[in-house]
Amino acid sequence: MSIARALGNAVSGLTATARGTETVAANLANAATPGYARRELAVSAQTAGGNAGGVRVDGVTRAVNASVLSESRLAEAARAEASTRLAFATTIEDQIGIAGNAGSLGAALTDFQTALSSAASRPDDEIRLTQAVDKAQALASRLNAASDQVQAARSAADQAIATNVATLNKSLAEVAHLNRRITVMEADGSDPSSLIDQRQGIISEISKIVPVQEVTRAAGAVALFTTGGAVLLDGTTPTAFGFDAAGQVTVGQTVGSGLALLTQNGIDLTQAQMRLYAGGSLAANFAIRDELAPAVQASLDDLAYDLHERLADPAVDGTLTATSAGLFTDDGVRASLADKTGLAGRISLNTAVIESEGGDVWRLRSGLAASAEGAVGDATLLVAMSDALNQATAALAGTGFSGKASLADRLGTVESQVSTARVNAQSDAAIRNGQADTIWSRLAADGVDSDAEMQRLLQYEQAYAANARVIQAIQTMMDQILGI
Structure with a gap:
């Protein structure tokens, strides 16, 4: 994998984790807001010429059970x-x-x-x-x-x-x-x-x-x-x-x-x-x-x-x-x-x-x-x-x-x-x-779970740190190459 592709993958990962932390923050801030639907970040693998090319953010989806609603x-x-x-x-x-x-x-x-x-x-x-x-x-x-x-x-x-x-x-x-x-x-x-x-x-x-x-x-x-x-x-x-x-x-x-x-x-x-x-x-x-x-x-x-x-x-x-x-x-x-x-x-x-x-x-x-x-x-x-x-x-x-x-x-x-x-x-x-209360409980079960959101936040933090280390490694490699 080229240095440029590795850098692109890491940057796309940082972008995805940033969007992910935004959705977590929004979920936690609106956990008690009536009518608010939990947000989930939709991502997929980005390919370039048949090779892996990082992460693509497909958008933010609302987690709503339509039938229960x-x-x-x-x-x-x-x-x-x-x-x-x-x-x-x-x-x-x-x-x-x-x-x-x-x-x-x-x-x-x-x-x-x-x-x-x-x-x-x-x-x-x-x-x-x-x-x-x-x-x-x-x-x-x-x-x-x-x-x-x-x-x-x-x-x-x-x-x-x-x-x-x-x-x-x-x-x-x-x-x-x-x-x-x-x-x-x-x-x-x-x-x-x-x-x-x-x-x-x-x-x-x-x-x-x-x-x-x-x-x-x-x-x-x-x-x-x-x-x-x-x-x-x-x-x-x-x-x-x-x-x-x-x-x-x-x-x-x-x-x-x-x-x-x-x-x-x-x-x-x-x-x-x-x-x-x-x-x-x-x-x-x-x-x-x-x-x-x-x-x-x-x-x-x-x-x-x-x-x-x-x-x-x-x-x-x-x-x-x-x-x-x-x-x-x-x-x-x-x-x-x-x-x-x-x-x-x-x-x-x-x-x-x-x-x-x-x-x-x-x-x-x-x-x-x-x-x-x-x-x-x-x-x-x-x-x-x-x-x-x-x-x-x-x-x-x-x-x-x-x-x-x-x-x-x-x-x-x-x-x-x-x-x-x-x-x-x-x-x-x-x-x-x-x-009505029973059905509302079922609807609320699909809502914001603060514990689950904090777990997702930790996962995003780990992903952010991993991508940051890749960028840091690329910077070290570039410094060594330029120092030759």
Whole structure:
């Protein structure tokens, strides 16, 4: 081997070790950086005329397990969807309360029934009558608050959809921009690894909103599709999504009647097309707004209607007619099955028994529509009201209840549904979190291992020293030759 070739080999070795130490330094510096992929130096033997010619640096590669990365994104989408549903279920359970807990809807009903029984035992005691009125008002207020919370959750979900869409559009535009920059850097031979890391992080954030499948295109670009097959980005222009937020969602608003779905490039999507975007926080927020919250509202409305009908029955209070407002009213009038939607938010106590509204508490004893106060010792109506609440009656037509049950049993059914929904959501979230964490651990295993990086650094140091000794030997030989 000639001295010139030996020198060239040694110089190429020094260049490779210098690049190698740079990759090690970058790996160690970014070991905890989200989205950073471990760098590896790609080298090969350089040949010249069939003879060894040193080391050629082919570039720096990113060590990423594409299949695990794809699984991780899908798992994060499932985690985001489950956590969004769990937050809603927990909020509703906290508002309605667990059976037996102070401040719950069940506790309010129990307090009212207890107050009625107490008043029935001493119908002449106006303090007890007043307490029964207060507890009835508290029960109506608890129903109102639960209904308001359901609609607040729908409004929050509607706003979250708007935020998701804005983030999705912004992120897709950033990925398209990075695609163009990466393509340019690939063309001029530069290392685009840092831009690819940045793009990977953005795509991972998109996947929390909508599950994403990444497809590699030419020159380092990528295309993005949902798992349902909808195109998010394939080319230079991303899909533009639109959404008209309703602001404050009210009872009775549905899709097409005050509430909107997504638009894609200016075209309204149908319910069937929305399935292409299933999974992730976007789908969870649509489910809360359009399915989960309305179902809870319907149960509360059924409960309020059952309460209203039990105490508006002329068989219970003989002073009432079939059209009279009972102890509980729909904003002052008798409730009707046709207008049952949203009744839980409107139900209120009849002002005929509220002294601050010009009413008289003795009407709770003598009859809501009585023309004059009856005997102070007559507990017939109070007992009838208490019995009406406790009686196991058939489910009213048009409600979601079935079979015979007392009002407390009906409420127990609603509480059970709400608690079961929360438990199921919590269980699903735990499963999704476990899956996501497991896959993330597998992805992290391919990340930066500081011990392995230090070992590589020692190897580069040894290679550097070996090449430096070759150059030193060549210098000694040249000095001897020149000294002859």
